[in-house]
Amino acid sequence: MKRYSRVFLMMFLLLFSISIFAKATITVSVWSWNVDRYKKLIAEFNKYYPDIEVKLVVNEPEVNSFLTARASAKQVLPDVIAESWEPLSYPVSQGWVYPLDEFLKDDPYIKYVPNSVRNAFKYNGKTYALGERLHFECIVLNLDLLKKLNLQVPKYEEWTVDLFKNYARRATTREYSGINQLWEFDTFMAAVLSDHTTFWSFDPEKWEFDLVKGGWIPAIKLQKELKSIPGLVSDDMINQEARNKGELDDYQKKFGKDADAFRESKVLMGFEATYDWSWLRTVPWNFDYYPLPYDQKIGQRFPVHVNYTFVTSTTKYPKEAFLFARFLTYDPRGVVARLKLFESEGEEKGRLIDWFIPATMHPDVINYFEKMKIPNGIKYMLKNLDKTVRVDMWKVVPGWVEVIWDIIFPVNEKIRAGATQPEAVAAETQEKANKVIKESWTIFQKKLAEAEKKFPQIRKQIEGK
Structure with missing residues (x-):
């Protein structure tokens, strides 16, 4: 019996040690x-x-x-x-x-x-x-072209909307353009030109859109101002319909028939993000990332994806x-x-x-x-990083995609086409958007x-x- 007891004790200790470790x-x-x-x-x-x-x-x-x-x-x-x-x-x-x-x-x-x-x-x-x-939404600044244009390298903390506009205008010549494209620039700037709204002028504290008093209207106005200057936005000169007819569009007339103006260092700035690094790192000129330009009354706000x-x-x-x-x-x-x-x-x-x-x-x-x-x-x-403002709201807001693409985006397109003014449609669009957001939130x-x-x-x- 003692032998079996010893065997049992040894097995117990072995199993106990295994469970511990x-x-x-x-x-x-x-x-x-x-x-x-x-x-x-x-x-x-x-x-x-x-x-x-x-x-x-x-x-x-x-x-x-x-x-x-x-x-x-x-x-x-x-x-x-x-x-x-x-x-x-x-x-x-x-x-x-x-x-x-x-x-x-x-x-x-x-x-x-x-x-x-x-x-x-x-x-x-x-x-x-x-x-x-x-990931940050940013402005990519061509440092080589900046030097060629006799413009000083700006300090990050001084990168205001006024300075950004000044550089964009001064870089727009017969040979160069100020920025490559502004697709969705206004939607991200809605998070910068307001102290309480984020992407598409959404207020995350109230869980609703604020198109009337948020950053939506000032961001649209800024974008329209930039796009109104001929040649400032290089990609705006592309006319695919003319190209399909075998004609040269304004982009080709300015930069060359087969030109890639941004890569060829003929555009001072790029509206790009850090997730574009895989191709941005291949450009043959020196550059730096800058935050989106800020309003001095509001302070720096860096749009960030998490x-x-x-x-x-x-x-x-x-x-x-x-x-x-x-x-x-x-x-x-x-x-x-x-x-x-x-x-x-x-x-x-x-x-x-x-x-x-x-x-x-x-x-x-x-x-x-x-x-x-x-x-x-x-x-x-x-x-x-404490100055960042979250912009990838589709990750957390139920109903986000439906609201943006079915309600707000079509209105934005009318504004961009000059068919209406943001002030005239902000309240009505905001009401429609928030109705859907609240319904989606209730279900969630x-x-x-x-x-x-x-x-x-x-x-x-x-x-x-």
């Missing part, structure tokens, strides 16, 4: 093109958290359809969705997202995340996602899943590790091939970012309430309580 295993969904990058990031993560095993899942073709397919097939959802830029309102309404506030409460790193990012993915006061990377990461509600290990999500998004150790991974992919002509804008102002991140071979204007905007709220109600039950089942 067993790793928590979490799954993380990523895009197929990022698998190798994430394998390296996981190795960095395990330097700090060796007891957490991370396995990768590919979430093709897109995040929301991937989750839908998994849920429909009654398959387990990944514990972490590493990166998405699709509407978060959908998975939240389905009850697939784990609110993270319990982990954020006393977190030492969260204070370095600016409010524009920290509050970007909240519903009913709960945080459903973390900002993973940022891609995000979230933890799923069905995870068996919510704390461990959060730690990886944090490492990916705003833990300075993880963010710097990610920056190094991008940096290791090399450079061309003194410019990094790829990089990303972090969602944190932690000193360690800013100090490392400062040394990277990317435009100085991006470094300036990261150091002033019902789904959200149901998801919030089911969440404790889901967690009890998963935790075996």
